[in-house]
């Protein structure tokens with residue numbers, strides 16, 4: 361457990377050079393906490409909180425240390441023993457009060473859309489008024505992408521068309537994705553339909569629970585997992601497709617999350633075996649490559665929970681390389697976290713921005729005006745990076761570039 365191979369892959373260690381902000385150091389702190397040698401002091405929880413849970417250390421570790429699970433358990437233990445700082449408890453409570461409830465999320469995004477469309481956002485940004493308020497509100501507001509006019513509405517394939525198709529897959533629509541990136545869902549469904557499958561989106565599905573799990577709230581994550589398992593298994597599909605890497609990693613780990621639940625352990629394993637990232641599914645679907653495309657230079661940012669959480673590295677690149685005219689230019693360290701990491705960009709703003717600034721320097725060096733990635737959090741963060749650095753260009757999900765290429769033919 362002491363080799364230290366993980367250190368040079370850890371973004372926070374690379375930034376700070378402190379053993380206590382490295383995977384190895386954090387494991388020692390967690391061991392000491394578990395053995396009762398130290399308490400959940402503010403200093404200790406700060407070191408745990410600074411971890412992005414990006415799992416780059418898992419990929420680097422020759423001994424197969426499951427750092428993500430260790431960190432999730434440690435955060436849960438701190439919360440469950442009542443020793444968590446107020447910020448942690450507030451964060452877990454806010455996530456619990458919003459994410460399981462689609463109507464509350466809808467209200468929240470309706471207000472944000474009104475804020476953007478009424479011109480209030482332009483006024484707020486022009487006057488820089490938020491800089492007068494504490495808590496880094498201005499930086500958090502700057503993260504907000506331009507919201508689509510309408511949220512994504514789920515496809516509901518009736519029994520007859522499912523029978524015609526013979527095959528059906530289910531789409532995880534996610535809690536915020538329909539409101540932030542409806543265009544990604546639309547492209548995903550069009551591509552899935554090209555494979556000959558009918559696409560369904562079970563109405564009873566809910567948030568995947570990843571954000572609650574990362575915040576140490578296991579009961580909420582487990583309740584959401586049970587609900588999703590019931591909703592998706594009832595749909596009788598051959599695969600559950602996810603276009604958000606963070607959600608996909610969480611769904612694939614429902615088996616571990618519910619291993620001690622006698623009523624769900626077997627169902628959770630069965631469900632997890634159905635889950636595929638959309639890039640994995642499409643790369644294996646045998647689709648003909650799009651016949652047309654346009655010349656464009658693209659760089660690809662690995663989403664941590666796709667490359668480190670699900671070990672999917674080649675599928676998105678294969679899809680991008682299948683697009684005629686597309687030149688894929690690798691940036692330096694494409695699998696180093698961009699600083700998004702769920703709610704990290706709000707909770708740990710300073711470190712998040714340091715990582716983002718470094719990422720945007722690597723992006724700029726490629727001279728690629730298009731950044732492709734595979735997770736809504738990364739898309740938001742990289743879009744904010746373009747604005748922050750005054751760089752031209754756009755950020756897209758991999759499936760959007762593929763979908764655009766097929767549309768060129770028609």
Ligand code: SF4
Nearest residue numbers: 370411412414415417
């Ligand atoms: S999960 Fe990421 S930030 Fe946390 S210790 Fe591992 S490499 Fe470092």
Ligand code: SF4
Nearest residue numbers: 361363364365366421
């Ligand atoms: S977590 Fe793995 S790579 Fe890091 S010090 Fe321990 S054994 Fe080595």
